[in-house]
Amino acid sequence: MSLELLDDFQESNNPDGYQACYNCGQTNYDKITFSFWGGMLGPKMFNHVKCNSCGSTYNGKTGQSNKQAITIYVAITLIVGLIIGFFIIQL
Numbered sequence: 257m258s259l260e261l262l263d264d265f266q267e268s269n270n271p272d273g274y275q276a277c278y279n280c281g282q283t284n285y286d287k288i289t290f291s292f293w294g295g296m297l298g299p300k301m302f303n304h305v306k307c308n309s310c311g312s313t314y315n316g317k318t319g320q321s322n323k324q325a326i327t328i329y330v331a332i333t334l335i336v337g338l339i340i341g342f343f344i345i346q347l
């Protein structure tokens with residue numbers, strides 16, 4: 257496959273102009289609209305996409321793994337949940 261053809265191929269699969277997968281270098285992904293860790297908001301916040309070639313999930317804007325961002329997001333969600341739960345118990 258020539259470089260030109262590869263460019264066309266990537267463009268057709270990449271309407272958002274996102275970065276290639278950090279793991280395998282392919283630009284062939286599906287946007288994730290819902291995840292167990294972030295519901296519908298989390299994946300949107302982190303431009304979370306799933307690579308169709310190797311199955312890795314990553315940030316489409318940066319092309320890097322979202323693991324750190326997800327860890328922080330989940331930690332904040334848990335803390336906020338605990339605080340809200342604490343106040344509900346006090347009522």
Ligand SMILES: [Zn+2]
Nearest residue numbers: 277280307310
């Ligand atoms: Zn990949």
